Amino acid sequence: NSVIGAIFGGVFAGALLLFSVPAIIFARRHCRKRQDLLFEDPEYHLVQLKRFSLHELPAATDYFSNKHVVDSGGSGRVYKGHLVDGSLVAIKRLKQGCTHGGMLQFQTEVEMVSMAVHRNLLRLRGFSMTATERLLVYPFMVNGSVRSCLRERPESQAPLDWGVRKRIALGAARGIAYLHDHCNPKIIHRDLKAADILLDEEFEAVVGDFGLAKLMDYKNTHVTTAVRGTMGHIAPEYLSSGRASEKTDVFGYGIMLLELITGQKAVDLARLANDDVMLLDW
Known part of the structure; x- marks a missing residue:
């Protein structure tokens, strides 16, 4: 039995x-x-922004084909895309992995970022989100970034002259000042670098990726305290304490300014022999 x-x-x-x-x-x-x-659901649409459908943005990038990747970083990848109306856009696909509560917080933060409107700030055109995807849509900057113009330009393209470099420096400063002094609550970039200073048709500086530190700064439903940034651009006091402030962005801006003037990288292993890998030591 x-x-x-x-x-x-x-x-x-x-x-x-x-x-x-x-x-x-x-x-x-x-x-x-x-x-x-x-x-x-249309009821989840934000007041200020266009809500793209689940299929519109994948179709604009050949379903996120690698051939359309124009940039990649810690927060995700950027794709060049063509919308059905023919307009050219940059689509930021944020890294996956958040809960329902995180999605609601993401929606709130997107709305906050969309309210930062200034000629020297990259305007958020729209967004799309599902339980598994978070996508941000921006105008495409045809002249790339300060980084690409300094170190990735084709030989047929003339280097940036000093007048243009001065205009870029002033424009970037105005954009950052607006985030610090005219946004409520204020927005700290926390990862300002040459790759984030984009250039429009007139080589006017447009600060991109602002607010992403806040948009990305949660796991599940609680805020993290991890230091975010790129090696060579992180302010020493932020690295040691984990507390970001306007001074964090001022430090990053200063490094970007050194890159703009010298053409050197913030971190370059080719300078290892001279013990000046960091641009500050160069």
């Missing part, structure tokens, strides 16, 4: 497992589908 009972129990447990796995998979897919529909 004990043997028969053990056999019966094993068969029952196996059957239960066999039927429960498909049920769990179905439930997870159904839940994800409901979340996607929830976040696509």
Whole structure:
């Protein structure tokens, strides 16, 4: 009887497992589908921004093809895309991994960032979000960034003259000053570098990726205190204490200014032999 009972129990447990796995998979897919529909609901649209559909932005980038990647960083990848109306845009695909609560916080922070409107700040054109995706849509800057103009320009393109470099420096300073002095609450960039200073058709400086530190600065539903930034651009006091302030951005701006003037990288291993890998030591 004990043997028969053990056999019966094993068969029952196996059957239960066999039927429960498909049920769990179905439930997870159904839940994800409901979340996607929830976040696509028109009632979730932000007042100031266009809400792109779940399919519009993937279609604009050939479903996030690597051939359309124009930049990649700690917060995600940037893709060049063409919308159905023919306009050229830059689509920032943020790294995945947040909960429903995180999505609601993301929506709030996107609205906050969208209110920072200044000629020297990159204007957020729209967004898209689901339970698994967070996408930001910006105008595409045809002249790239300070980094690309300094170190990635084709030989046929003339280097930036000093008049243009001065205009870039002043424009970037105005944009950062607006984030610090005219936004409520104030926005600290926390990772200001040459790659974040974009250039429009007239080589006017446009500060990009502002607010991303705040948009990315949560895991699940609570705020993290991890230091964010790029080696060579992080202010020493921020690195040691984890406390960011306007001074954090001023330090990053100063490093960018040195790059703009000298053409050197903030961190360059080619200078290792001279013990001046960091631009501050160069």
